[in-house]
Structures are given as structure tokens and as C-alpha cells.
């Protein structure tokens with residue numbers, strides 16, 4: 001039984017059509033990333049799953065139950081971090097966790113939950129009105145964890161978090177998944193999705209335009225690996241010719257002193273061998289995977305140049321392109337910590 005199943009879901013708000021016949025399945029046990037630019041319809045989709053909003057047409061099932069008819073039963077098994085979550089200024093963090101525990105008939109350990117999301121016990125007993133945005137976000141994530149839910153639905157969970165918080169969030173997603181939970185989370189921060197998700201859907205203008213693994217998306221959009229090879233500058237053109245002889249090579253060009261080759265990821269060594277077989281010594285090489293951002297651009301036409309060359313320089317296999325909410329320090333580990 002899928003954890004989430006959307007069948008022909010359309011949602012119109014007066015003259016705005018937020019969702020247009022969305023079909024989507026999230027399998028039990030998956031970590032599923034729901035990606036889309038602002039206004040694509042991510043929150044509307046989540047609101048339909050939570051029965052905050054009713055679809056104009058189509059149906060949504062959550063944990064095998066109809067989102068409209070059985071929303072209460074669904075809720076008992078869900079952990080939710082909604083986009084505009086409400087916290088009560090005059091209550092402490094501990095009260096919030098206890099409050100969710102009562103609603104879900106669970107008996108949470110507030111200290112343990114606070115510890116998991118990086119709030120200390122003093123924070124736990126402070127009124128939420130004194131919390132920073134990131135602390136509030138951590139508390140809201142902690143509230144979603146109460147009662148060991150079967151399905152976590154997280155709307156932009158890294159919003160407002162610093163790099164350490166974002167890393168902690170990814171770790172929690174992985175831990176929850178290992179415990180057996182399905183995790184569905186929306187993001188426009190591509191690196192967050194890339195480093196934790198089994199599968200990704202891309203939503204644009206109310207339509208799902210792609211569902212695949214990150215690897216599958218890479219293949220489908222032809223955004224291969226960029227291989228940068230250092231050879232003696234006088235031999236660079238000859239090395240480019242040798243590289244072009246390899247079937248899997250899409251492009252081979254000389255850029256400055258380097259030879260830049262776009263190639264299927266698994267044919268990197270074949271290219272290097274072909275260059276050496278042509279009698280040219282390879283002094284050094286590095287590889288740059290297309291980031292999910294490139295894939296996203298390729299799918300959404302957000303950029304005309306969707307090749308890996310658009311990726312920031314100095315990228316490596318482990319690179320993740322987070323946006324403004326994360327620093328480069330976080331990027332460096334983002335893709336490697338899975």
C-alpha cells in the first residue's frame with residue numbers, strides 16, 4: 001500500500017488553478033522529495049493531504065485512507081510540519097510537545113525530543129515568544145516527531161535553519177526513515193533533497209513534470225558528469241580528439257589549460273584511459289556531477305543553459321548546491337552524508 005496516492009487532483013481557487021490533475025504515488029518506506037518553484041502548488045498539495053483544503057476534482061489517499069473521509073484516523077499516524085505552523089507564544093516548548101502528545105495519545109519524552117532537534121533543556125522550559133526563528137522551526141520539527149509517526153509530512157523543513165540545523169534535519173529524516181517511517185518533504189532547496197531522498201517529484205505550475213530518482217533525473221535530462229582533465233597544454237587538443245572517440249562522451253572542449261569532457265558518469269575512466277592510450281599523460285583530473293539545481297533548471301526551463309557547466313566551479317562528486325539558507329560549509333558535506 002502506498003503511503004500517499006494522488007489521483008487526478010485538481011485545485012482551483014477562484015480564478016487560480018493551483019493543481020492540474022496531479023497523479024503521484026509515494027511508496028511506503030520512501031524518503032520522497034517534493035520540489036518546485038514558488039507558487040508551483042506544493043503547499044496546496046500538502047494541505048489536501050492534511051484535509052486543510054479540499055480538491056476541486058480527484059482524490060487523495062494517505063496511508064490507505066481517504067484524505068477527506070478519514071482525516072482524523074490519518075492524523076493519528078502522521079507527523080506534520082506545516083508551512084505556517086502556529087506556536088503559542090505564552091507556552092513553553094515542553095508544553096507544545098506535551099500538547100501534541102495528548103492530541104495523539106502518545107507519551108513523548110520532551111527532553112529526548114528537544115535533544116534530537118538541538119534545543120537544550122533550558123530552551124525547553126522557556127516561553128516560545130522568546131525563541132528565534134530557527135529555534136521555533138526546531139521545535140515544530142520536534143512536534144512532528146511525537147508518537148513515532150508512520151508518515152512524516154514536512155513542508156520546507158529547513159526553512160529558517162542554519163547549516164547545522166539543516167544537517168540535523170537531514171539526519172533526523174534518515175533516522176526516522178530507518179525506524180520505518182515514510183518521509184514526504186517539500187523543498188526548493190535542492191541540495192536538501194538530493195542528499196536524503198530516494199525519489200523526487202518536480203512540480204511546476206500545478207503539474208508534476210517528473211518523478212524519478214535523482215540519478216534517473218540526471219540521465220533523463222542528459223546532465224552528465226563533467227570531467228576536467230589536466231594535460232600538457234600543447235597536447236590538450238589531441239587529448240580532446242582522443243576523448244571524442246569514446247562513445248559515451250557528449251562534448252570535449254579545451255577551456256584554458258584544461259580539457260573539459262561531458263560524459264556518462266560510469267565512463268570516466270574509459271576517457272582517461274583513451275587519453276593515455278593516445279600517448280598523452282594525464283597530470284590530474286576532477287569530476288563534477290550536475291547538481292539537482294541543473295536538473296531542475298533543465299526541467300522547468302528556469303534557465304536556458306542546463307548543462308553541468310552551469311554548476312559553480314570547484315564542485316566535486318559530493319557537491320550539493322544549497323541556496324541562500326545554507327552556507328558553502330554545509331554544501332561541502334551535504335551530498336556526502338547520506
Ligand SMILES: Nc1ncnc2c1ncn2[C@@H]1O[C@H](COP(=O)(O)OP(=O)(O)OP(=O)(O)O)[C@@H](O)[C@H]1O
Nearest residue numbers: 013016017018036037038039040041042043044045
Ligand atoms: N487560499 C488560496 N487562495 C487563492 N489562491 C491560492 C490559495 N492558496 C494557494 N493559492 C495559489 O495557488 C498557487 C500555488 O500555491 P502554493 O502555496 O501551493 O505553492 P507552493 O509551491 O507551496 O509555493 P511556495 O514555494 O512559494 O510556498 C499559487 O498561485 C497561489 O497563489
